[in-house]
Amino acid sequence: MDTEFNRSMNGGTKRRWLKENRERVMWVADQVGEAECCRIFNMKRSTLERMGLDALASSDYRWTKADKAVLIAKIAEAGVEELKDELAELDPAKDYYLNVILPQMKLEHDYYEKLTAGDKERKELLKVPENVKPNQREHKADNLYVM
Numbered sequence: 001m002d003t004e005f006n007r008s009m010n011g012g013t014k015r016r017w018l019k020e021n022r023e024r025v026m027w028v029a030d031q032v033g034e035a036e037c038c039r040i041f042n043m044k045r046s047t048l049e050r051m052g053l054d055a056l057a058s059s060d061y062r063w064t065k066a067d068k069a070v071l072i073a074k075i076a077e078a079g080v081e082e083l084k085d086e087l088a089e090l091d092p093a094k095d096y097y098l099n100v101i102l103p104q105m106k107l108e109h110d111y112y113e114k115l116t117a118g119d120k121e122r123k124e125l126l127k128v129p130e131n132v133k134p135n136q137r138e139h140k141a142d143n144l145y146v147m
Contacts, residue, residue: 034048
């Protein structure tokens, strides 16, 4: 088969040409970038990515256990750095939660507890403090006082 790319190729013919000329296509991608390479060879980015993965899988290089361990460690390290960045972005939200939302939730919880308390506890809460009683004027209605 001719090694020149024909833009009208499709299907199995195109797939075979790309497989036979993988190194050339990958070289073009390195030289001009993935987007331009995809335009030149009239293919999707996913096809180019699969070609790159196929090249790694079919290479003569064999990964040792140490190589795999180093690669896994680097991936994990990158993940840790990414998580650190995400946590740093959450600091303002955490501060807002701790300084505003959480105290408000505690106040609401205490208020709810008092509202749902038994009759005896509620009556105790509604009692007028002793230091206020001398300043009250009694109203005609029972248990209603005006300051």
